Amino acid sequence: MLEFTHNPWMVAASFAVALFAGFSGLSLLRGASRLPVVQRKFLVAVAAIVLGGGIWSMHFVAMLGLQLPTLFFYDGLITLMSALVAILMVGLALLVLHFGRRTPISITAAGSIMGAGIAAMHYIGMLGMELCGPVFRPLGVVVALAAALALSNLAVWVAYGSRTRGNILLGTLCFAAAVVSMHFIAMAGTQFYRADVASTAGPVLSNAVLAMLVTVSSFVISGVSLLSGVSFFGSAAVTDTAMNTPGDAPGPDVAAAGSSADPAGPPKETRSTALPVPYERDGNTRFAESSKIAAVRAEGHYTVLYTGKDKYLCPWSISEAYSRLGPYRFIRVHRSYLINPAYVSEFRRTKDTGVCFFKNTESLAKAPVSRSRLADVRAALGI
Structure with missing residues (x-):
């Protein structure tokens, strides 16, 4: 040898x-x-x-x-x-x-x-x-x-x-x-x-x-x-917990244009198949595009839609909202919350649960993430 x-x-x-x-x-x-x-x-x-x-x-x-x-x-x-x-x-x-x-x-x-x-x-x-x-x-x-x-x-x-x-x-x-x-x-x-x-x-x-x-x-x-x-x-200004850093920018299938970190406003939906979501206002039924909705929260048998500065009452239950909005990249983070990942600017882990923070959505600052939904949320956010 x-x-x-x-x-x-x-x-x-x-x-x-x-x-x-x-x-x-x-x-x-x-x-x-x-x-x-x-x-x-x-x-x-x-x-x-x-x-x-x-x-x-x-x-x-x-x-x-x-x-x-x-x-x-x-x-x-x-x-x-x-x-x-x-x-x-x-x-x-x-x-x-x-x-x-x-x-x-x-x-x-x-x-x-x-x-x-x-x-x-x-x-x-x-x-x-x-x-x-x-x-x-x-x-x-x-x-x-x-x-x-x-x-x-x-x-x-x-x-x-x-x-x-x-x-x-x-x-x-x-x-x-x-x-x-x-x-x-x-x-x-x-x-x-x-x-x-x-x-x-x-x-x-x-x-x-x-x-x-x-x-x-x-x-x-x-x-x-x-x-x-x-x-x-x-980008030194972006912390490690921020999701929309240059390396984490959402793609067209999440947010077709813009990001939640864009100071010009919420992302614009370029998909021709955006879902109209009904809501009640002034005694009339109107519709909001799914791309403009940052989050959905359960309110009894109904739900509340959060879009920018405004929030609206939707006749859908949280279960119906999840079944209809799921194909449009909405994810369930809590039994009472659905979120649009394109609007999430930060995710924080808090022991066995978590919190998603929103930017350019004054009507809702954050949404809780339950323990059972952590894996789904992290996969959707790419972390």
Whole structure:
């Protein structure tokens, strides 16, 4: 078996690449759940490429620092497969997080898928070595996989437990720790032997060619990280609990134009299918567009509509209002309240319950969120 060491500068560089990738991917998706499906799919795809590419880049930056007493190179096909596996596994984890209701089970599933992707990428990439083969100790594989699963779950739980800036930054650190720790724990449980013959399935990648690929990949990831940071840190006036920051702006399917943070007034509905909601005024029945309604509150067998400075009595019960307004993005936050997420400017967690605050809705400042509705509200607000 061959003795090996690592270049400490390349170890540091690999951790930096993992940090950049984690920040880029996690910050890009801040507020993505509030976007239309098409935009959300695009962001998830970009984040999967950045995070999966970051896992791959971190691995091969570290491998460029691997010092063995023999020459070796990589099989191009297996190396490509390792990158694609990382991207696909991370993409699947992000789909679970952004296209379904977030529950403890779904968050744990996403973290486990991501951890399995990190481990799969590492071992597939190692199998691509030529003229020098790896031997994996069973105990090393088990410990490395356990570390990947545990730290990936920690990263996802931190980053998605609450979608604040602080949580995303801490989740970035946990993601980088998961990728780097898994790699070096696995390397500690790996031995190398000298192979006399190389049998490649694809083109040969020398360390020089691989270094160029890794440099380009790291450069792109760093660039995306810088661009993400512009919007992530760009507005100091918005607190972490504010929903309508630049990165969390509601999409056309939530608010077709404008946002609740727009001082010019409430969002304007551009959908041609806005629902007319009846209300009584001066003995006559009139109608308000669903897009102009910020919230609905139960009032006996009737309900009260809150629109800007005014409130009106609606003949619908709260149950009927929910069944009719549900397709128009209204969500039930309490047995007595429905809200339009496009008007929510802030959400606060208060022990086991929560509160939604409204802007440009003088008739109603806030609405309570019951414990049983917290998950639905957080999913609708993208947090």
